[in-house]
Amino acid sequence: xxxxxxxxxxxxxxxxxxxxxxxxxxxxxxxxxxxxxxxxxxxxxxxxxxxxxxxxxxxxxxxxxxxxxxxxxxxxxxxxxxxxxxxxxxxxxxxxxxxxxxxxxxxxxxxxxxxxxxxxxxxxxxxxxxxxxxxxxxxxxxxxxxxxxxxxxxxxxxxxxxxxxxxxxxx
Amino acid sequence: xxxxxxxxxxxxxxxxxxxxxxxxxxxxxxxxxxxxxxxxxxxxxxxxxxxxxxxxxxxxxxxxxxxxxxxxxxxxxxxxxxxxxxxxxxxxxxxxxxxxxxxxxxxxxxxxxxxxxxxxxxxxxxxxxxxxxxxxxxxxxxxxxxxxxxxxxxxxxxxxxxxxxxxxxxxxxxxxxxxxxxxxxxxxxxxxxxxxxxxxxxxxxxxxxxxxxxxxxxxxxxxxxxxxxxxxxxxxxxxxxxxxxxxx
Numbered sequence: 001x002x003x004x005x006x007x008x009x010x011x012x013x014x015x016x017x018x019x020x021x022x023x024x025x026x027x028x029x030x031x032x033x034x035x036x037x038x039x040x041x042x043x044x045x046x047x048x049x050x051x052x053x054x055x056x057x058x059x060x061x062x063x064x065x066x067x068x069x070x071x072x073x074x075x076x077x078x079x080x081x082x083x084x085x086x087x088x089x090x091x092x093x094x095x096x097x098x099x100x101x102x103x104x105x106x107x108x109x110x111x112x113x114x115x116x117x118x119x120x121x122x123x124x125x126x127x128x129x130x131x132x133x134x135x136x137x138x139x140x141x142x143x144x145x146x147x148x149x150x151x152x153x154x155x156x157x158x159x160x161x162x163x164x165x166x167x168x169x170x171x
Numbered sequence: 172x173x174x175x176x177x178x179x180x181x182x183x184x185x186x187x188x189x190x191x192x193x194x195x196x197x198x199x200x201x202x203x204x205x206x207x208x209x210x211x212x213x214x215x216x217x218x219x220x221x222x223x224x225x226x227x228x229x230x231x232x233x234x235x236x237x238x239x240x241x242x243x244x245x246x247x248x249x250x251x252x253x254x255x256x257x258x259x260x261x262x263x264x265x266x267x268x269x270x271x272x273x274x275x276x277x278x279x280x281x282x283x284x285x286x287x288x289x290x291x292x293x294x295x296x297x298x299x300x301x302x303x304x305x306x307x308x309x310x311x312x313x314x315x316x317x318x319x320x321x322x323x324x325x326x327x328x329x330x331x332x333x334x335x336x337x338x339x340x341x342x343x344x345x346x347x348x349x350x351x352x353x354x355x356x357x358x359x360x361x362x363x364x365x366x367x368x369x370x371x372x373x374x375x376x377x378x379x380x381x382x383x384x385x386x387x388x389x390x391x392x393x394x395x396x397x398x399x400x401x402x403x404x405x406x407x408x409x410x411x412x413x414x415x416x417x418x419x
């Protein structure tokens with residue numbers, strides 16, 4: 001189970017704004033909680049969905065703690081100048097390296113509010129279905145659909161704005 | 172529902188593996204989780220032994236819960252981690268998401284451990300070699316790789332090592348609680364011999380101090396006081412004070 005879910009839990013924590021220096025602790029907390037509550041897993045959803053539900057709560061706690069400590073916006077910092085790295089034209093990613101694309105993705109996710117970013121990451125990257133996301137985030141299906149639709153629009157808009165900024169800068 | 176544009180999709184595709192953890196990440200976190208889960212069990216013993224009549228009722232419930240955690244055998248832990256969900260997940264989104272499209276498995280194999288040390292929580296006793304600070308308290312750059320350079324002779328415990336450690340520590344704790352202090356000491360000696368760079372060294376030394384007091388070994392009070400001076404807030408401290416008749 002650990003080997004099966006660890007990579008996606010780790011990845012998702014990072015994409016939901018957990019900074020690199022904290023991701024170990026956040027992921028540990030998820031799996032310790034999984035262990036402690038394994039006897040409460042009733043099989044009403046897939047195990048991965050249940051684990052993601054725990055991840056969402058741990059990440060929310062992490063964000064609250066960061067805000068309480070005055071750490072500012074509880075998101076991961078993108079190293080370097082993301083505008084430099086890629087031409088976000090019609091198909092910009094052909095030219096972008098994996099790490100450049102990763103940094104851009106983080107930059108764009110940071111522009112979404114937390115609930116939309118969560119739905120977007122779970123649906124578009126981790127491949128959870130809308131009902132599964134509803135289970136994991138403890139929200140109803142209609143809300144998830146609505147957030148996903150809004151998140152996609154905002155993501156597209158941020159990507160376009162980024163391309164325009166790049167064009168303006170390069171003349 | 173509106174779908175993503177090809178440009179956005181290609182970005183997601185290109186960034187697909189950017190945040191993937193390394194095999195070392197997987198091993199390090201797994202080890203830390205197992206150590207924390209093991210520590211829960213030791214705490215259970217403290218709760219059970221430290222309960223007074225007055226708090227017996229509330230302690231019973233907690234003890235029952237924690238003792239269940241103590242019942243982690245090496246196999247039990249492995250079984251938990253190896254739990255396989257047979258419910259296949261069905262994506263109902265209109266498009267195939269990235270991870271569903273990926274042909275390669277998500278999980279990477281865990282590599283053989285590199286040579287580094289996992290330090291016990293916060294204790295350093297005379298009988299042991301000096302330990303490094305807990306890697307979790309260090310920045311990632313200073314984690315096992317840095318420790319490895321400082322002492323290449325030390326070997327990082329694997330998950331199997333931790334399971335073996337927990338089995339011995341749990342056995343010693345059970346023997347101790349059953350009044351078989353000599354048996355506990357033998358198991359703790361075995362633990363020290365087989366795991367010189369143990370992750371559960373702190374628990375071992377705490378239990379050993381308790382066992383020494385129970386058998387009336389020479390110098391047992393000094394050992395206990397030394398343990399308590401290093402770790403006054405250890406979960407084993409109340410039990411140790413009780414066994415060695417040391418006041419707070």
